[in-house]
Amino acid sequence: MNENLFISCSLYPMRKDSSFHSFLKDIKSLQSLEIFFKSSERKRYSRDFFDYSPVLKELLHECCADLVVKPLSANAIVSVAELCQRYKVPLTLRGSGTGNYGQCVPINGGVVMLMTSINKIRNFDSSTGDVTVEAGCLLGELNKYLLNKGRHLKLMPSTCRTASVAGFIAGGSGGIGSVRWGFLRDPGHLLALEIVTLEKCSRKIQLDASSAEAINHAYGTNGIITALKLSTCIAIDWHEIAIDCNSFSKAMEILLSSTQAAVDLFLCTLLDKKIIEHIPSWSGEPRGKHRLLLLVSPNGITTLERISQKAGADFYNLGPEKEKEGNGLRELSWNHTTMHMRSIDSNLTYLQMLLPQPEINAINAINAKWGDNILWHLEGVRQQGVQRIAALPLIQWQGQKKLESLMKDCKEAGAVLFNPHVITVEDGGLGVIDSDQVQAKKQYDPQGILNPGKLRGWQQFT
Amino acid sequence: MNENLFISCSLYPMRKDSSFHSFLKDIKSLQSLEIFFKSSERKRYSRDFFDYSPVLKELLHECCADLVVKPLSANAIVSVAELCQRYKVPLTLRGSGTGNYGQCVPINGGVVMLMTSINKIRNFDSSTGDVTVEAGCLLGELNKYLLNKGRHLKLMPSTCRTASVAGFIAGGSGGIGSVRWGFLRDPGHLLALEIVTLEKCSRKIQLDASSAEAINHAYGTNGIITALKLSTCIAIDWHEIAIDCNSFSKAMEILLSSTQAAVDLFLCTLLDKKIIEHIPSWSGEPRGKHRLLLLVSPNGITTLERISQKAGADFYNLGPEKEKEGNGLRELSWNHTTMHMRSIDSNLTYLQMLLPQPEINAINAINAKWGDNILWHLEGVRQQGVQRIAALPLIQWQGQKKLESLMKDCKEAGAVLFNPHVITVEDGGLGVIDSDQVQAKKQYDPQGILNPGKLRGWQQFT
Numbered sequence: 001m002n003e004n005l006f007i008s009c010s011l012y013p014m015r016k017d018s019s020f021h022s023f024l025k026d027i028k029s030l031q032s033l034e035i036f037f038k039s040s041e042r043k044r045y046s047r048d049f050f051d052y053s054p055v056l057k058e059l060l061h062e063c064c065a066d067l068v069v070k071p072l073s074a075n076a077i078v079s080v081a082e083l084c085q086r087y088k089v090p091l092t093l094r095g096s097g098t099g100n101y102g103q104c105v106p107i108n109g110g111v112v113m114l115m116t117s118i119n120k121i122r123n124f125d126s127s128t129g130d131v132t133v134e135a136g137c138l139l140g141e142l143n144k145y146l147l148n149k150g151r152h153l154k155l156m157p158s159t160c161r162t163a164s165v166a167g168f169i170a171g172g173s174g175g176i177g178s179v180r181w182g183f184l185r186d187p188g189h190l191l192a193l194e195i196v197t198l199e200k201c202s203r204k205i206q207l208d209a210s211s212a213e214a215i216n217h218a219y220g221t222n223g224i225i226t227a228l229k230l231s232t233c234i235a236i237d238w239h240e241i242a243i244d245c246n247s248f249s250k251a252m253e254i255l256l257s258s259t260q261a262a263v264d265l266f267l268c269t270l271l272d273k274k275i276i277e278h279i280p281s282w283s284g285e286p287r288g289k290h291r292l293l294l295l296v297s298p299n300g301i302t303t304l305e306r307i308s309q310k311a312g313a314d315f316y317n318l319g320p321e322k323e324k325e326g327n328g329l330r331e332l333s334w335n336h337t338t339m340h341m342r343s344i345d346s347n348l349t350y351l352q353m354l355l356p357q358p359e360i361n362a363i364n365a366i367n368a369k370w371g372d373n374i375l376w377h378l379e380g381v382r383q384q385g386v387q388r389i390a391a392l393p394l395i396q397w398q399g400q401k402k403l404e405s406l407m408k409d410c411k412e413a414g415a416v417l418f419n420p421h422v423i424t425v426e427d428g429g430l431g432v433i434d435s436d437q438v439q440a441k442k443q444y445d446p447q448g449i450l451n452p453g454k455l456r457g458w459q460q461f462t
Numbered sequence: 463m464n465e466n467l468f469i470s471c472s473l474y475p476m477r478k479d480s481s482f483h484s485f486l487k488d489i490k491s492l493q494s495l496e497i498f499f500k501s502s503e504r505k506r507y508s509r510d511f512f513d514y515s516p517v518l519k520e521l522l523h524e525c526c527a528d529l530v531v532k533p534l535s536a537n538a539i540v541s542v543a544e545l546c547q548r549y550k551v552p553l554t555l556r557g558s559g560t561g562n563y564g565q566c567v568p569i570n571g572g573v574v575m576l577m578t579s580i581n582k583i584r585n586f587d588s589s590t591g592d593v594t595v596e597a598g599c600l601l602g603e604l605n606k607y608l609l610n611k612g613r614h615l616k617l618m619p620s621t622c623r624t625a626s627v628a629g630f631i632a633g634g635s636g637g638i639g640s641v642r643w644g645f646l647r648d649p650g651h652l653l654a655l656e657i658v659t660l661e662k663c664s665r666k667i668q669l670d671a672s673s674a675e676a677i678n679h680a681y682g683t684n685g686i687i688t689a690l691k692l693s694t695c696i697a698i699d700w701h702e703i704a705i706d707c708n709s710f711s712k713a714m715e716i717l718l719s720s721t722q723a724a725v726d727l728f729l730c731t732l733l734d735k736k737i738i739e740h741i742p743s744w745s746g747e748p749r750g751k752h753r754l755l756l757l758v759s760p761n762g763i764t765t766l767e768r769i770s771q772k773a774g775a776d777f778y779n780l781g782p783e784k785e786k787e788g789n790g791l792r793e794l795s796w797n798h799t800t801m802h803m804r805s806i807d808s809n810l811t812y813l814q815m816l817l818p819q820p821e822i823n824a825i826n827a828i829n830a831k832w833g834d835n836i837l838w839h840l841e842g843v844r845q846q847g848v849q850r851i852a853a854l855p856l857i858q859w860q861g862q863k864k865l866e867s868l869m870k871d872c873k874e875a876g877a878v879l880f881n882p883h884v885i886t887v888e889d890g891g892l893g894v895i896d897s898d899q900v901q902a903k904k905q906y907d908p909q910g911i912l913n914p915g916k917l918r919g920w921q922q923f924t
Binding site: 154182187257 | 644648769
């Protein structure tokens with residue numbers, strides 16, 4: 001996997017060629033720009049959570065920016081873009097570095113640009129709830145702001161408190177809220193983008209929802225997102241529910257019944273009992289059973305209780321979520337589950353896939369061969385208007401060959417894999433090149449300055 | 463169809479046997495009970511909109527109650543129930559008579575009991591939005607009450623303004639809101655019931671959501687619903703959208719894309735251009751194109767516009783719905799479409815079905831044989847967690863044989879029919895006997911007093 005990909009890591013020492021020297025001089029002359037030279041800083045800002053994947057760790061751990069900059073104004077972003085363009089210095093964008101596909105890792109070195117100081121909330125449209133916000137705003141801050149307006153985000157990663165909004169758009173796909181609102185690329189989430197281009201004269205341009213599609217989930221390879229307009233939803237006073245169940249297949253039935261019922265859900269996670277034993281006890285003490293974690297509106301509680309009782313499971317109403325910031329159920333879901341488990345056993349890695357229907361058949365088929373090596377973590381999601389089940393199973397790392405064999409078996413069982421052990425946009429997605437993404441890069445980054453090596457379609461084009 | 467069913471219609475003259483005479487005497491002695499003797503009144507209250515079906519019209523048009531009563535108190539309901547029980551007089555319940563399967567038609571005569579004066583809203587739970595309401599409350603009134611609390615009903619028939627809440631539960635299945643909230647029998651709608659039984663001593667009993675399932679959609683055959691607890695949803699300022707499209711299959715794609723997008727919809731109707739020509743012009747003048755009618759939240763408007771533009775269709779934002787009470791899009795949907803079309807051409811009748819996926823194949827298959835005789839009316843619905851398409855096509859009545867042949871072809875194309883040309887609960891549904899419904903009738907109406915002839919499972923049991 002990736003054996004043909006040549007990654008030119010810069011191995012900590014900063015470039016010393018004369019061109020880079022001139023570039024540095026110009027960069028230093030810019031206004032409103034913090035610059036980080038220290039190797040510890042450059043190293044720190046050249047990473048995300050790619051070490052969830054031993055494959056990516058091997059590929060990326062030595063990658064390091066030659067320079068890290070933090071623009072404090074929109075103009076500084078344009079200036080950095082122009083300089084990188086002029087000097088042909090790779091430019092990789094970084095929000096909070098909470099991704100886990102290495103999207104912000106500068107695999108050809110160059111500049112890493114920290115977007116976190118460009119973080120204002122520009123506008124809230126009270127008639128629609130749409131919010132226009134700058135790239136570096138933390139999702140947690142944005143969500144707090146929205147809650148004061150009676151709204152909240154439709155989709156959030158489990159890293160919501162620390163992740164940046166543009167990083168989520170550039171590299172995320174869904175998360176908390178996906179059980180109701182599907183995935184980030186579905187129409188109805190991203191309504192507009194403001195980007196800075198890497199053309200000869202960098203421009204700041206506004207893209208409507210259709211034009212923004214090609215920039216959405218492109219790892220910052222085809223435009224610098226500086227602001228975006230997002231749709232939000234009416235805030236709901238989510239309540240936390242835990243449901244314990246002896247049988248995993250029965251628990252899956254509860255998951256499906258819950259997502260198919262006429263109730264408002266915001267999270268519907270199912271964790272193997274061995275996971276429950278090891279993660280923080282915010283959902284209650286382990287009781288030797290598999291556990292569903294749900295966020296439901298107040299008027300859905302009795303219906304979930306009924307579904308749970310019908311299945312002979314144990315129902316726990318944990319009360320309103322808002323009293324539990326930082327240690328609530330959502331912190332045990334999506335890739336926070338992966339994080340918690342890896343903090344116990346760093347030899348664990350994971351997969352991400354959409355299970356075929358009926359899901360239990362795929363699980364059984366995969367378990368038949370891999371049951372000893374896999375801990376199931378499922379998430380209810382809405383995919384193209386259908387309540388489906390995504391899986392983020394934890395697996396023991398036994399080398400790349402075993403991993404590939406497991407992934408092959410998952411595919412053969414009918415699962416759609418979103419491989420988290422690869423570095424390109426396409427390979428981490430459906431595997432196919434999106435010509436609109438490549439076209440956007442041709443238009444907005446014709447020199448291929450932005451985040452080189454991450455858009456396979458561009459590499460093939462050039 | 464129904465040829466084996468013996469329907470003893472009472473043909474207007476009131477029964478004159480001595481037992482009925484004693485019954486009458488006892489009935490007249492009851493407090494808080496209006497009694498209607500006139501044949502015009504008895505006739506009027508023995509009907510619903512069954513004449514949408516020429517088959518039902520033939521079967522039911524001569525049916526008439528021997529007596530119509532309107533209880534003004536809960537005690538009067540119990541007294542009527544006890545008397546009907548004692549004298550073995552059939553008792554059929556009636557809300558507003560807006561059904562179209564003949565659910566309130568007394569096919570064995572006897573008493574029709576009007577529930578419309580038992581109509582108080584008993585309780586609103588502000589923490590959940592759940593509302594407890596008496597049987598005869600009109601859905602329109604209930605919805606107005608809820609709107610003042612910032613909520614509204616999750617599901618409504620197109621007859622919402624005049625239909626009663628218990629009539630909807632007893633005979634309805636879905637309607638406006640089904641695109642988001644599925645169908646009435648899905649968990650999460652009906653949370654509790656209060657019923658009066660027809661046991662030797664009639665009791666008023668409370669049923670929780672699970673026990674209420676057997677009474678939900680049973681045409682009032684197995685208990686007298688006197689009050690019910692319903693789940694509601696947060697009120698949304700719905701906006702009306704019309705989308706015109708030359709190609710019907712393209713319009714179907716827009717329908718599916720809209721229901722699959724991350725937008726809040728409350729209605730997603732698609733009408734053949736020939737229907738648009740004949741119904742009231744509340745969605746705009748006909749433009750020779752097929753038309754989608756949507757109710758969408760304010761933040762979904764631009765996304766629908768985008769989906770529409772992408773498909774090359776014409777998009778019309780008709781503004782907020784609330785300014786249009788009585789002549790808005792929802793009055794052109796579900797069986798109001800049928801009503802409007804029948805007011806133009808009373809030879810039209812209809813079918814109700816869930817289309818198989820991909821829907822266009824079924825439509826094409828049915829059109830190949832019946833295209834000249836069918837006008838398609840589609841509704842986006844959520845069925846077991848999947849965005850599906852229901853069809854309520856208008857068809858020219860060409861006799862029962864042709865109708866049966868068409869229905870056979872629809873089934874062969876993979877559609878699930880909900881036959882509106884039959885009088886039993888089962889035949890109008892999935893065709894199978896629900897043993898819980900029969901069991902509930904054994905328990906709560908052991909003498910088979912309630913709405914005889916409508917529960918096939920009971921007839922087979924006895």
